Amino acid sequence: MFAISFVHLRTILQEWLQLLNQTILDTDFSKGRLVQQQTITLDDAVKFHGHLCDGLVVGFLGLSEALFKLYPDSIIDRTNTRIISKSSPCLTDIAIYLTGGRYQFNTFYVSDSISYAYIVQRIDNRKTYAVKLKPGIKPSVIDSLGNLANIGKLDACGIDSLHKIENKFLQHMLVSHAQQAFIVEEITNFIWNPHLQNTFIKTDVLNKFKMEYN
Numbered sequence: 001m002f003a004i005s006f007v008h009l010r011t012i013l014q015e016w017l018q019l020l021n022q023t024i025l026d027t028d029f030s031k032g033r034l035v036q037q038q039t040i041t042l043d044d045a046v047k048f049h050g051h052l053c054d055g056l057v058v059g060f061l062g063l064s065e066a067l068f069k070l071y072p073d074s075i076i077d078r079t080n081t082r083i084i085s086k087s088s089p090c091l092t093d094i095a096i097y098l099t100g101g102r103y104q105f106n107t108f109y110v111s112d113s114i115s116y117a118y119i120v121q122r123i124d125n126r127k128t129y130a131v132k133l134k135p136g137i138k139p140s141v142i143d144s145l146g147n148l149a150n151i152g153k154l155d156a157c158g159i160d161s162l163h164k165i166e167n168k169f170l171q172h173m174l175v176s177h178a179q180q181a182f183i184v185e186e187i188t189n190f191i192w193n194p195h196l197q198n199t200f201i202k203t204d205v206l207n208k209f210k211m212e213y214n
């Protein structure tokens with residue numbers, strides 16, 4: 001029953017997911033020039049990430065706000081952007097998808113020691129912005145139940161409840177004004193200090209074998 005209602009929700013959201021988009025700029029072939037402009041939608045990000053979730057929506061909206069500061073014409077140059085992300089599997093996927101950042105090319109790394117969701121920098125002029133959700137926007141129950149799920153203490157019924165709460169929150173985010181939901185701050189003299197770590201926990205697969213409650 002819950003699965004059906006989620007499909008229904010997904011259908012309702014489909015139009016919003018297509019409407020929420022960003023214009024990006026890349027090179028046009030393996031040795032090409034910077035002329036490849038295209039639009040990527042939140043729905044594209046859902047396919048890349050694997051599911052629609054509140055973290056994906058928060059990441060997409062919040063990072064977009066920071067990128068608008070770096071690129072006032074709203075065309076994101078994915079050959080000129082590097083980013084640090086918190087370790088959330090949802091946030092990190094948005095980070096690399098929207099900016100083109102990759103660790104192996106010194107344009108992406110993950111750190112939970114930053115006090116923001118993202119710190120993003122233009123490579124050519126070193127302008128740097130940090131972004132995070134304003135306190136109180138996200139219902140605290142999402143993190144408290146989420147933390148229980150991460151340690152295997154949330155039963156199937158609890159997982160379903162958390163799913164519903166997250167969906168309600170992400171719908172709220174989709175219709176709210178992103179400018180008012182996020183703190184975006186310029187960081188001066190930011191030091192890019194990449195490090196490689198492969199011990200972060202992919203929290204969105206921890207409960208993958210827990211049966212649905214109904």
Ligand SMILES: [Zn+2]
Binds near residue numbers: 051052054090204
């Ligand atoms: Zn996710």
